[in-house]
Amino acid sequence: MFVRLLVLLALAVSARASAQAPVSLADALGAARQQSPEVALAGEAIAGERANLRAAASAFDPQLYGSVGGGQAATPNRSFQGTTPVLATAGSGYQQVEVGVQRQYRSGLALTPLVQMTRTAADGTSALLETTAGVSLAYPVLGGRERNTALAAEDAAGQRISAARADLDRAAETAAAAAAVAYWDYVGAVRIQEALQVAEARAARLLADTEALVAADERPAADLVALRADLSRRRAARLSADQSVYDARQRLGLAMGGTAADADALGPAADALPEVPATVEVDEAALVARALDARADLLGADLRVRALDRETAAATADLRPSVDVVLDAGYTTLSEGAAAQFLPVGGASRGGRVGVSLxxxxxxxxxxxxxxxxxxxxxxxxxxxxxxLARRIRADVAGAVASLRSGAAEVAQTREAVALYQEAVENERLRLRLGMGTLFDVQIVEERLANARTSAVQAEVRYAQALVRLHAAVGALGPAADLCTLPAAP
Structure with a gap:
């Protein structure tokens, strides 16, 4: 009867699982790369660095400036009419308009065109309008270009954008690695759950067989006490495994960037644990070389050092003297009377200037x-x-390789233990039927078989997760990565 209930329960759980679409390892990795908060944060960091680049590049934008002003003055003075001194007040005023543009180029050239108009008038005299249009060009020589801190800031900002992109790639790899580890945890939890269900069913069958023997007066009723206690213990272990499956599914859902409700909606795992070779043949030195060349976080760290190198070089050059060649040219008109309006036309006289200076x-x-x-x-x-970081990358690769090798050896030993304990269980059951053994002997071997199966699954999970860690350490966790095989050496 109890065995029948177990079968019905298993069918109900299976029906619920089949109603949910299976989730593959590729699905888990893709969701983690797209939905992980760490990936989103890294993307926002790129946006911030792009804003910094625009701010640095604004130093080369034209800067328009201008001014409008004027003044009026009443100046007391003393004059003579013939020989008679006369005290009077003379009035004068001016108005001035100035418009210019400043533009710095990435080559170091600085261009400053300027237009200035000044109108002056005094009592008893005609108004004068002086209009000047000029341009000034400055070009750095003798170390001037090296001290272009604005260009250095722009170059450094560009390198920091590249560093932020590398951080984004690494964030995606890290999220994928976390999802893969959680996925194999989920697969292992389900495997252990199934093993404990089998152990529970075997204990129930042994209890049922013994109850039949007791009913036939072939076994004492006292044998049932230990068997019922063993069944309760195995049932408790299976319930704990059920909770472990739920916890593993929750961890997988969160690692994929989803919510607790999303995790509850996950179906069974579609992929099995990777095949474990008898021995792990890998060129550790080649993988270390690949990691140092391919790791995105190491590239990002190097780009940030280069950005500081660029800025520091320009700032250091700014501590030394430099010389600019300055070319100044201008054109001036002077108008009087009715023509002295704020119009740069006409004029009684014209002139110009050209100058070069250091x-x-x-x-x-x-x-x-x-x-x-x-x-x-x-x-x-x-x-x-x-x-x-480079030092830790070397250690990460070495540690992952060591975990793979020990994991493969552990899997081989646990699988051998499972096979031997299966044979031992059959032998003890045969001994019990022949009256040469005891129920206690059968229980002991059954318990060891269940533990061996659990250990075998745990060893396979550790190997799969070590494989993920090796891919992550090498920097081989892109969208096309095969996490069931060793990463290729360069």
Whole structure:
């Protein structure tokens, strides 16, 4: 009767699982890459770095400026009419309009065109309008281009965008690795649940067989006590396995970027644990070389060091003197009387100017030196972090390879133990039927068989997860990665 109930329960669980679509390893990895919060955060970091690049590039945008002003003055003075001194007040005024553009180019050239118009008038005199249109060009020589901190900031911002993209790639790999580990946990939990269901069914069958023998007066009723206790213990173990399956499914759903409700809706695992070879043949040195070349987080760390190198080089150059060649040219008109309006036309006289000069730029200030020292310290900190990451990558690859090798050996031993214990159970059952053994002997071997099956599944899960860790350590967790095989060496 109890065996029948177990079968019905198994059928009910199976029917519920079949109503949900199976989830494959590829589904889990794809969902993690698309829905992981860590991946979303890395994507927002790229948006922030792009904004920093636009801000740095704005240094090369044309800057329009202008001013409008004027003034009026009444100046007391003393004059003579003949020989008689006369005290009077003379009035004068001016109005001025100025418009200019400043533009710095990435080559270091600075261009500044300017238009200025000034109108002056005084009591008793005609108004004058002076209009000047000019342009100034400055080009750096003798170290001037190296101190172009604006260009250095733009270059560094571009490298930081590349670093952020590398961080995004690594975030996707990390999310995929977490989902793969959770997936194999889920597969293992279901396998252990099935093994414990089998053990529970075997205990129930042994109890039923013994009850029949007791009814036929072939066994004492006292034998039933231990068997019923053993069945209750196995039932409790199976209930614990049921909870472990639920927990594993929840972890998988969260690793895929879903909610608890999404995790509850997950169906059974569609993929089996990977095949375990008898021995693991892998070139560890080649995998380390591939990891140092392919790991996106190491690339991102190196790009950030290069960005600081670029900025520090420009700031260091700014501490040294530099010289600019400056070309200045202009055209001026002067109008009087009715023509002295704010119109750059006409005029009684015209003139122009052209000049060339050498301008020595100031040496770096105290704040420039402090900024340079801070950049050097930040650069050194990033270099240390990058080198430490490379050191840990080597250790991660070595650790994953060692886990694979020990995992393969463990799987082989646990599988052999399962096969031997299965044979031992049959032998003890035969001995019991022949009256040469006891129920206690059968229970002991049954328990060891159940433990061996659980250990075998756990060993296979550890091997599969070690394989995932090796792919993650090498940086081989892209969309096309096959997590059931070893990553290819370069």
């Amino acid at each position: 301008r020595v730029n100031r040496l770096g200030s105290g704040i420039t030196r402090a900024t340079t020292e801070r950049q050097r310290a930040t650069r050194e900190r990033l270099r240390i972090a990058r080198d430490d």
